[in-house]
Amino acid sequence: MNEMVDVEVDDHCTVVVRAATRSRTEDVDRSSELGQMCVVAGDQIHVEPGFVRGRGTLTESGLLIATVGGVVDRVNKLVSVRPLVSRYTPEIGDVVIGRVVEVSQNRWKLDVDARQEAVLMLSAMNLPGGAQRRRTYEDELNMRSLIKEEDLISAEVQELKQDGGIALHTRSMKYGRLSEGQLVRVKSALIKRQKKRFQMLPCEIHAIFGNNGYIWLSEEEPRKELEEQGRNTETPKTSLDGRRRISRLRNSILILNEMSMTIHAQTIMDVYITSEQAGLREFEMLRQNVREQLIERVRNRGNF
C-alpha cells in the first residue's frame, strides 16, 4: 500500500500529469439541482423582477450576471453568488490568526491572507498588566518587546475601512501572541462558520479556527499568561506525545483541505480517528494513495 511514493514536483510537467489523472476519475452530474445552481463568471442568472443584487453579481442592462464561479444563493429577493474559492473576505467579529510583517509607528501590520494586510493599532490591545491609560511615546518605543516581526497573533476583526483596510483588536484575554504550537494553513472558504472559534479537541489539543483559513494547534491553552505579558514568560514545552497528536491533526486538516471538504472539529476528528484505527503513523498519512483510501473510509463511516 505504501509502495507508491509521492513524486516531488520539480517541474510543471509532472504537476500536469498528476492533475490529468485526477480529475477525470470523478464524474459530475451537470443536470442535477446542484449543477443548476452552480455558475461560472459571466453566466446570466435567472431572476424574478424586483430582485436585489447581492455579492458576486453585477447588473448589465437589466440582467443579473455572475462575477465569480460559485453557487447561487437566494434569500428572499436577494440574489448573490457564493464563491467556492477565493481569498479571505473579512467580516467584523471574525477571529483571525495573522503573522506580523511590519512594526511601524503605533501599529503592527499583519498578514492574514486577505486582499490587504491587516492593521493592529497599539491602542487596540491591552497593555501588560491590563492598565487602562493613554498610550505614551514610551509604549511606542517598547512595541517590539510586546510583538515583533514574524510573531503569530490571534485577534478579532474590529473594523473594515472604506478602502478595504482591516483593523484588528486583541482587547480580550483570549487573543494575543501565540507560541508553542503549530500553524496549519487551509483555504479560508472551507472553515465552517461557527460560534466557538477556540476549541479543545477530543484528543486534548487546543485549536483556534481562524476565519481566514489559519488554524492554530497547541497542547497548552493559548493566551493564559497574557496578564503577566512579556515575551519572557516561559510557556511549557510541548510533550513528545502532544507533538504526535498535533502532527496527526495537522495531517488530517491538510487532507480535508486537499479534498475540499468542510473543516471543523467533527470532520477533523473523523479523519484523525480513522487514521488511528487504520494503524497509520503520522508521517504516512499524506502519501497520495493512503490519503485517498483514508478519505474513502471516512466517507463510508457516514459522517459526511
Next chain:
Amino acid sequence: MKRKGYGRGGRNEYISLDGLRVDGRRPEEVRHIACRIGTPGNSVDGNAYFEQGNTRVLATVVGPRDRKSSTHRNEEGMDLKCNYSNRQDRRSAREFEPLLENMFRSVILVDQYPKSRLDISVEVIQADGSLLCAAVNAISLALLHAGVPMKDMICAATVGMIDGMCVIDLNGYESSADGPVLQIGVLAQTGSISLLDISTRLSSTSQLQEMVSAGTEGCKGIYAVVRSEAHDLIIRLASSRGVLGA
C-alpha cells in the same frame, strides 16, 4: 519547425487540394483542447493548465494581495501584473505582457480591490502556434479558480488568411505562412471584442470582417470546452463540501 518542401514546386503548401490543412484539419476546425483547473499541492490562489493541440501553457494567479507602498501606480483600483515566459522566445514577453495586462484589466472588477495587487504568470510548456490565445484562455481559467471577480470570461483564438482562405487556430507551421494573422479575444457571453491584433496590412475591410466572424466562431467553440471544465470543477467543489445543505 519549418518543414521545408512540404508542397511541390518549391513553395510550401498549407492547404491541400482536398481543402485540408497540414495536420488534417478543416479550415474552421480548432485543435483538440484539454484543460485542468487547480493542480494539487500548489499554494497559489489559482492555476490552470491549458492545452490546444501541441501548445501547452500553465497559468497561475497570486492575489489579490497587499500592495507594497513602493509600487503605487494605480491609486484607485488593483494593480495587475502579468509575467509571460517562453524559454524559446524570450522577446515575445515584452510584446505580450502589456497586451494581456490591458485585456484582463478591462474584465476584472479592479475597483473592488483598492490598494491590492494581482500577479498573473504564464509559463509556456510547449509551443506550437497560437501562444497568446492559449495564454489568454489559461489565464481566464486561473482567474476563475482564484475567485477573482470578473465581468465575463475571455476566450481567444488565432485566425489566419492562407491562400485566400480563413483558417482558425494556426499551428506552429502555419504561423510561418506569409498571410495576415489575426488574434482575437472576445468576452464569452456578451461577444464583445476585447483583443484584436493583426500582424500585417489587410487588403480590404471585407477580409477583416470575414476573419473576425471566423475568429468569433472559434472562440465560441473554445469557450464551450473551457466553460464545461470550469462548471464541472465548481459542481465538484460544491458537492464535496455539501453546499446545498449548508
